[in-house]
Amino acid sequence: MSDLWIPLGLSLKVAGWATLFAAVLGIGGAYLLSRWRSPWCNVLDSILTLPLVLPPTVIGYYLLVVFGRRGWLGQWLSGWGIELVFTWQGAVVAATIVAFPLVLKSSRAAFESVDNRLENAGMTLGLSQIEVFFRISLPLALRGIMAGVLLAFARALGEFGATLMIAGSIPGRTQTLSIAIYEAVQVGNDQLALIMVLVISFTCVAVLCLAGLLTPAPPRRGVQ
Numbered sequence: 001m002s003d004l005w006i007p008l009g010l011s012l013k014v015a016g017w018a019t020l021f022a023a024v025l026g027i028g029g030a031y032l033l034s035r036w037r038s039p040w041c042n043v044l045d046s047i048l049t050l051p052l053v054l055p056p057t058v059i060g061y062y063l064l065v066v067f068g069r070r071g072w073l074g075q076w077l078s079g080w081g082i083e084l085v086f087t088w089q090g091a092v093v094a095a096t097i098v099a100f101p102l103v104l105k106s107s108r109a110a111f112e113s114v115d116n117r118l119e120n121a122g123m124t125l126g127l128s129q130i131e132v133f134f135r136i137s138l139p140l141a142l143r144g145i146m147a148g149v150l151l152a153f154a155r156a157l158g159e160f161g162a163t164l165m166i167a168g169s170i171p172g173r174t175q176t177l178s179i180a181i182y183e184a185v186q187v188g189n190d191q192l193a194l195i196m197v198l199v200i201s202f203t204c205v206a207v208l209c210l211a212g213l214l215t216p217a218p219p220r221r222g223v224q
Contacts, residue, residue: 003192006172007180008199014088014163014176015156018095022152025096026103027145031133033104034111045108049101056098060165063094067166086168091176094162099152106148110141143214150211154204 029048033041051059067074067084077084084090114137122132138145160178167174169183177200184193 003180003184004196004199007175007177007196010088010091010172010175011157011177011200014091014095014159015153017092018099018156018159019149019153021092021096022099022103022156023145023149026100026148026152027107027138030104030107030145031111031137034108045104048104051098052101056159056161057165059097060094060162063090063097063162063166067093085166086170086174088167088174091159091163091167091174094166095156095159098159098162099156102152102155103145103148106151107141107145110144110148111137113144114140147211147214150207150214154207154211157207158200158204 033045064085065071067077067090069075069078069085074084084093118140119132119136122136123129127135158178159176160182163174163176164179169175169179171180175183177196181193181196181200184190184196
């Protein structure tokens with residue numbers, strides 16, 4: 001059973017950290033984009049959401065170019081004794097990047113649905129911009145934000161291509177559940193592969209159902 005629980009535990013750890021980072025960056029970026037009135041806003045939004053449409057192997061290649069030992073950032077990190085390639089931390093970076101757009105998109109839509117008059121009223125009463133964010137904007141947008149965070153967790157949990165490119169498949173160290181499924185199929189261990197597929201499928205369905213419950217429903221139109 002260690003062939004199941006070890007990669008499952010690693011997948012949950014990677015997805016948990018990736019979701020945390022994606023949530024912090026995505027919520028902050030979404031709030032800024034939702035309040036920034038500029039033609040460049042949509043350009044920046046398109047760049048930030050590229051991981052939604054790029055093949056995971058392309059993302060993994062970019063990560064190797066940037067964080068590899070010959071990469072400009074990888075060389076700098078190596079000077080501090082930090083290595084991301086073939087580590088579970090590298091898997092976290094990959095999962096964060098692919099999950100980030102889901103938080104960004106959902107959070108931006110949630111922030112844009114907040115009534116600006118409430119925020120203006122808060123500032124009129126003497127609240128600072130940060131206080132308005134934490135006391136008015138964030139609570140009102142929380143349901144939409146949490147739906148995006150749950151979707152990001154499900155995406156990070158199932159990440160395969162980018163993770164394999166930068167972290168590899170080292171059993172007990174970087175082999176997540178999705179990679180372990182691939183390895184089990186390759187060696188003909190169909191029974192183990194089926195069990196792992198059912199586990200990750202059930203987990204993702206449960207997360208998606210919860211995200212669906214949290215997604216704000218569109219307002220109903222009255223009967224004419």
